[in-house]
Every structure is written in structure tokens, then in C-alpha cells.
Amino acid sequence: xxxxxxxxxxxxxxxxxxxxxxxxxxxxxxxxxxxxxxxxxxxxxxxxxxxxxxxxxxxxxxxxxxxxxxxxxxxxxxxxxxxxxxxxx
Amino acid sequence: xxxxxxxxxxxxxxxxxxxxxxxxxxxxxxxxxxxxxxxxxxxxxxxxxxxxxxxxxxxxxxxxxxxxxxxxxxxxxxxxxxxxxxxxxxxxxxxxxxxxxxxxxxxxxxxxxxxxxxxxxxxxxxxxxxxxxxxxxxxxxxxxxxxxxxxxxxxxxxxxxxxxxxxxxxxxxxxxxxxxxxxxxxxxxxxxxxxxxxxxxxxxxxxxxxxxxxxxxxxxxxxxxxxxxxxxxxxxxxxxxxxxxxxxxxxxxxxxxxxxxxxxxxxxxxxxxxxxxxxxxxxxxxxxxxxxxxxxxxxxxxxxxxxxxxxxxxxxxxxxxxxxxxxxxxxxxxxxxxxxxxxxxxxxxxxxxxxxxxxxxxxxxxxxxxxxxxxxxxxxxxxxxxxxxxxxxxxxxxxxxxxxxxxxxxxxxxxxxxxxxxxxxxxxxxxxxxxxxxxxxxxxxxxxxxxxxxxxxxxxxxxxxxxxxxxxxxxxxxxxxxxxxxxxxxxxxxxxxxxxxxxxxxxxxxxxxxxxxxxxxxxxxxxxxxxxxxxxxxxxxxxxxxxxxxxxxxxxxxxxxxxxxxxxxxxxxxxxx
Numbered sequence: 001x002x003x004x005x006x007x008x009x010x011x012x013x014x015x016x017x018x019x020x021x022x023x024x025x026x027x028x029x030x031x032x033x034x035x036x037x038x039x040x041x042x043x044x045x046x047x048x049x050x051x052x053x054x055x056x057x058x059x060x061x062x063x064x065x066x067x068x069x070x071x072x073x074x075x076x077x078x079x080x081x082x083x084x085x086x087x088x089x
Numbered sequence: 090x091x092x093x094x095x096x097x098x099x100x101x102x103x104x105x106x107x108x109x110x111x112x113x114x115x116x117x118x119x120x121x122x123x124x125x126x127x128x129x130x131x132x133x134x135x136x137x138x139x140x141x142x143x144x145x146x147x148x149x150x151x152x153x154x155x156x157x158x159x160x161x162x163x164x165x166x167x168x169x170x171x172x173x174x175x176x177x178x179x180x181x182x183x184x185x186x187x188x189x190x191x192x193x194x195x196x197x198x199x200x201x202x203x204x205x206x207x208x209x210x211x212x213x214x215x216x217x218x219x220x221x222x223x224x225x226x227x228x229x230x231x232x233x234x235x236x237x238x239x240x241x242x243x244x245x246x247x248x249x250x251x252x253x254x255x256x257x258x259x260x261x262x263x264x265x266x267x268x269x270x271x272x273x274x275x276x277x278x279x280x281x282x283x284x285x286x287x288x289x290x291x292x293x294x295x296x297x298x299x300x301x302x303x304x305x306x307x308x309x310x311x312x313x314x315x316x317x318x319x320x321x322x323x324x325x326x327x328x329x330x331x332x333x334x335x336x337x338x339x340x341x342x343x344x345x346x347x348x349x350x351x352x353x354x355x356x357x358x359x360x361x362x363x364x365x366x367x368x369x370x371x372x373x374x375x376x377x378x379x380x381x382x383x384x385x386x387x388x389x390x391x392x393x394x395x396x397x398x399x400x401x402x403x404x405x406x407x408x409x410x411x412x413x414x415x416x417x418x419x420x421x422x423x424x425x426x427x428x429x430x431x432x433x434x435x436x437x438x439x440x441x442x443x444x445x446x447x448x449x450x451x452x453x454x455x456x457x458x459x460x461x462x463x464x465x466x467x468x469x470x471x472x473x474x475x476x477x478x479x480x481x482x483x484x485x486x487x488x489x490x491x492x493x494x495x496x497x498x499x500x501x502x503x504x505x506x507x508x509x510x511x512x513x514x515x516x517x518x519x520x521x522x523x524x525x526x527x528x529x530x531x532x533x534x535x536x537x538x539x540x541x542x543x544x545x546x547x548x549x550x551x552x553x554x555x556x557x558x559x560x561x562x563x564x565x566x567x568x569x570x571x572x573x574x575x576x577x578x579x580x581x582x583x584x585x586x587x588x589x590x591x592x593x594x595x596x597x598x599x600x601x602x603x604x605x606x607x608x609x610x611x612x613x614x615x616x617x618x619x620x621x622x623x624x625x626x627x628x629x630x631x632x633x634x635x636x637x638x639x640x641x642x643x644x645x646x647x648x649x650x651x652x653x654x655x656x657x658x659x660x661x662x663x664x665x666x
Binding site for chain 2: 003009012013016020023024027031032035036037039040043047048049050051054055057058059061062063065066068069070072073076077080085086
């Protein structure tokens with residue numbers, strides 16, 4: 001085990017889980033929320049030629065997914081360094 | 090230059106590149122063959138993953154389906170991209186840390202059971218073979234058009250080429266050729282889209298053109314499309330829900346978790362040097378995929394609009410006369426994928442939603458993307474490029490899938506379980522025989538594919554979603570799940586899904602053996618078979634938890650293994666270059 005103590009290992013894992021949870025919430029809201037469940041409500045708003053719900057389903061959710069993935073990689077890199085478990089060490 | 094000649098030249102040229110790279114990087118050891126020696130840069134790996142991932146279903150089929158499903162087609166767009174977020178967060182880094190060749194190997198070790206490994210191999214083969222059927226449909230469509238022969242002949246030619254291509258190469262060849270294939274396919278997809286978007290809206294970015302007004306008017310493209318097709322009796326484009334909100338929800342979920350559970354994508358993350366590379370590699374893969382996936386809805390809407398404008402020109406008194414039909418129409422008629430029947434005998438083409446009067450009796454959705462540049466009257470070199478792109482997409486994915494099948498059989502089944510003393514050479518030979526067998530079997534089923542290419546592929550995702558994804562998740566995030574739970578979960582999940590699919594689509598997809606017709610009245614809660622994987626996954630989780638709770642906890646060393654993979658340092662095995 002690379003951690004200094006068992007508590008450190010648990011803290012690292014807890015922080016990781018919390019990050020995953022928040023990002024999953026965003027992931028769910030843009031796709032299932034804006035793109036499917038509340039699409040009709042959002043479609044009453046227009047974004048140029050797009051109805052907003054339709055835009056989320058066919059464009060917006062995909063852009064968000066890309067951002068989420070890189071954000072997670074960045075944050076986890078920070079977390080690895082904070083706990084001294086990054087692979088460059 | 091003649092279109093046909095030009096197509097031969099462009100396709101021939103791209104093939105020469107792929108084969109050249111494959112020969113240059115010919116696999117030597119088994120390790121090269123499976124994971125390219127473990128030393129591929131994350132951006133390069135992301136690009137190769139994108140090519141591996143975007144198959145004939147994405148390239149040839151998806152936009153055609155969206156063109157007819159409208160908003161409902163969003164399930165493919167969200168489903169096939171959103172899964173990468175799950176993959177990047179929940180699976181890729183941990184499986185890379187574990188550092189073995191194959192997915193069944195991880196399942197076998199984590200659940201300390203050869204039975205679990207064999208069950209995983211069987212699940213993997215079932216979903217990969219279904220996936221290959223979808224590719225074969227796409228390859229068949231592309232070759233039939235490009236050689237101007239029937240779909241069946243096109244399929245046979247495609248099988249022969251996939252065989253030569255995948256069996257000679259191996260992963261190392263495949264990783265580098267896939268980078269070349271990504272470049273070909275993304276250019277082939279975006280160039281015509283840019284042309285068409287510019288012609289229709291004046292905006293060269295298809296993503297923006299989709300939301301722009303039509304050139305020379307102040308009507309938005311999507312509003313015009315809604316108006317044109319609803320006048321003909323078709324469902325509204327931008328509001329047309331796929332059956333029900335519940336069905337769309339479940340369908341999207343199936344595709345997402347299927348994405349994260351498909352072994353041929355997961356093994357790509359075994360090829361990067363470090364855990365953090367696995368995380369960024371998933372991000373890069375998604376960037377390269379998103380370029381196509383955000384273009385696809387524009388291609389879909391514009392193709393649909395152009396098709397209707399060709400048949401019933403907005404400024405003409407009458408519809409297009411059949412005798413004056415354009416060349417692309419005649420060419421697709423030759424493949425048997427487009428059919429016209431002059432029901433009212435006026436010599437003109439009527440295209441409506443009413444089966445009584447509609448004279449476009451067959452438009453296979455899978456021809457839309459390939460026909461799109463011709464419908465839009467783009468120059469011949471663009472059309473030739475699209476043919477090359479479609480073939481690149483189909484070949485790269487078929488090769489990746491065949492590799493996953495081959496490694497499951499030779500590495501997991503033969504070396505891992507049946508014949509542990511097998512030599513490297515014999516293992517390689519066995520994996521090549523396995524590939525050949527899979528091509529033959531999938532090609533045979535491809536003569537009567539269960540759905541359009543993207544629909545068939547969606548079934549494969551459902552199967553992966555219901556079997557592989559749940560055990561991987563539980564294996565990483567729950568220490569208490571034991572071998573009994575995992576085995577029972579996988580079997581229950583994939584059985585429920587397969588049973589539901591076969592019940593509506595026929596045993597082994599032979600439609601005549603379906604014991605309940607494939608129609609909405611017979612569907613459970615109105616969920617279509619293609620979308621059922623998420624329900625299967627739920628069953629898998631429930632059964633695994635219940636059985637694990639009733640049986641003994643996993644041994645201490647397995648619980649330590651779970652701790653070990655959660656920490657990124659100390660990457661093992663596949664890392665040596």
C-alpha cells in the first residue's frame with residue numbers, strides 16, 4: 001500500500017467517490033434531465049433555430065460529456081498528487 | 090472523372106495505406122498482438138479508440154436513422170457518447186491499474202473463479218458477435234453501392250476483406266492503422282457535411298448550420314423540415330419521441346452502460362502506460378468521437394430535407410418524374426435497398442407517410458449517409474471519399490471486435506482454462522482461427538440482419554450492458570460481491586436480455602422463430618428489445634447482491650486486490666515496453 005496510513009487511503013477514496021458523485025449528477029442532468037425528462041418544458045425556449053431541449057439532446061449533452069471527462073482527469077491528477085500516489089513519483 | 094473509377098482510386102489508396110501499416114507493424118509476440126506492447130500515447134490511443142468505437146453503425150447508419158426518427162434519434166447521440174464518461178470515471182483507470190490482457194481475466198481473478206471467467210467469455214462472445222453482424226450489414230451496404238452489385242454480393246466481398254485484414258494484423262497493426270482510419274473517416278464525414286451545411290444555410294459549421302436559417306430566407310432549417318414532413322403526414326422532426334419517455338430513458342441508459350461494458354473498447358485502455366493516461370485517453374477518445382457525433386444530427390436533418398426537396402421540389406408544380414430520376418436513385422435501386430412502385434400510374438414519385446399512396450416502398454435507412462452527398466449534388470471526389478470513410482469505419486471496428494473475440498477464446502479459454510501449457514505460437518494460431526470463425530458466423534447472420542446496422546449494434550450494447558458492465562462495477566466498487574453473486578448476476582442479466590430480444594426478434598435473430606411479434610403491444614412497459622439491456626443490468630445487480638448476501642464473503646486476498654486497484658501507483662505487467 002502506497003499510502004502513509006489506512007486513514008489516508010480511506011480519505012483518498014472518499015474524495016474520489018465524492019467527485020464521481022457530483023460529476024455523475026451533472027452527467028445525469030444534462031442528458032436524462034434536459035434531453036429527455038424535461039425536454040418539452042425546455043423546448044418552449046429557443047436557442048436560435050434550436051428548441052433548447054432538442055439542442056441538449058443532440059448537441060449540448062455531448063459537449064458537456066467531453067468537459068466532464070477532462071475535468072475528472074484533471075481533478076484526479078490533483079488528488080493523486082495531494083495524497084502522494086501519482087505515478088510520476 | 091467517372092464516379093466509379095474515382096471511388097476505386099480513393100478506396101484503393103486508403104486500403105493500400107492500411108495494409109502498408111499493418112505489414113510494417115506486424116505483430117511478433119502475443120503481447121504485441123493483444124495490447125500493442127503497452128506503450129501507446131494517450132492522444133494516439135484516444136484517436137485509435139475513436140476509430141475502434143465508431144463503426145459502420147455510427148458512420149453509415151446512425152444519421153440515416155436519426156433522419157427518420159428526428160428527436161427520438163437522440164438516444165444514439167447521447168447513449169454512445171455518455172458512456173465514455175462512465176468508462177473514464179468508473180472503469181478505465183482501475184482496469185488499467187489491474188494490468189492484464191483481457192476483461193474475462195479480470196473477472197476471473199476478482200471473483201477467484203474459473204467459472205466466472207468462462208461465463209464472462211461467453212457473454213463477451215455473444216455481444217461481440219452481435220456487434221459484428223451490425224458491421225457486416227454496414228460493410229454489405231457500402232460494398233454493394235460501391236461495386237454496384239446486390240447487397241448479398243457486397244456482404245460476401247466485405248467478409249473476405251475483413252478476414253484478410255484482421256487475421257494478418259493483430260493489435261499493434263490495428264492501433265496504428267486505426268489512427269489512419271480515424272483520419273479517413275472523420276474527413277469523409279465532415280467534408281460533405283460542411284459542403285451541405287454551407288449550401289443550405291450559408292454556415293460552414295454543420296453544428297451551427299443545424300440551428301441556422303435557410304439561405305435566402307428567414308425560416309429556420311429545423312422549422313422548415315418540421316413543416317415539409319408534417320405536411321406529408323410524417324411525424325414532427327424536432328418533437329418526435331421514440332415511443333415513450335420511459336423507452337427513450339431506458340434506451341439511452343442501455344447504450345451508455347453498454348459502451349462502458351464493451352470489451353473491445355475496454356481493452357484499449359490496457360494499452361496506455363499509466364493510470365492517469367487511461368483517464369485522459371478516455372477524454373481524448375470522446376473528443377474525437379464528439380466531432381462526428383455533433384455533426385451527425387446536422388447530416389441527418391439536412392439529408393432528410395434534401396431528399397424531400399429532390400422528390401417534391403419546393404418551387405415546382407409537380408413531383409419528380411420517375412424517368413427523370415437522378416443517377417444515385419438508379420444506383421441504389423440496383424442494390425435492392427431502394428425501391429419505387431408507381432401505384433397511381435402517373436409516372437411521378439409520390440413520397441408520403443400513408444402506406445396506400447406512398448410510392449417509395451423501400452428506403453433502407455442505412456443508405457442515407459452514403460447517398461447524402463449525391464442527393465446534395467456534391468462533386469464526385471467527395472462521394473468517393475464517403476465510400477472510403479464508411480469502409481474505414483466498418484473495418485476498424487470489425488477488426489477490434491474480432492480481436493476481442495479471438496483473445497477471449499485463445500487467451501482466456503484455451504491458455505487460461507483448457508490448455509495452460511499452450512505455446513505462444515499455438516495461441517496465436519488459435520486466435521486467428523477464432524477470428525475466421527466469428528467472421529463466417531456473423532457474415533452468415535448478416536444476410537438477414539435483425540435491424541438496420543445501428544439497431545443491430547444497439548442490441549449488442551444491450552447485451553454488454555446487462556452482463557459485463559454490472560460485474561465490473563461491482564468488482565471495483567464493492568468488496569462484498571463474491572463469485573457466486575457475480576456468476577449468478579451475469580447469467581441472470583444476459584439471459585433476461587437475450588430472452589426478451591429473441592422473444593421479439595426471433596431465436597438467433599431469425600424472424601420466423603419469434604414467438605411474440607416485434608410490436609409495441611407485446612413489449613414490457615413499452616420498452617423495445619434494442620433498449621432492454623438496462624433492465625437486464627438491473628436484474629444483474631439485484632441478483633448479484635442478493636446471492637452474495639446469502640453466501641460467504643470473498644477471501645481476504647481478493648479484498649486486498651480490490652484495495653490495490655483503487656490506488657494509481659505501482660502499475661504492473663502490461664507496462665513494460
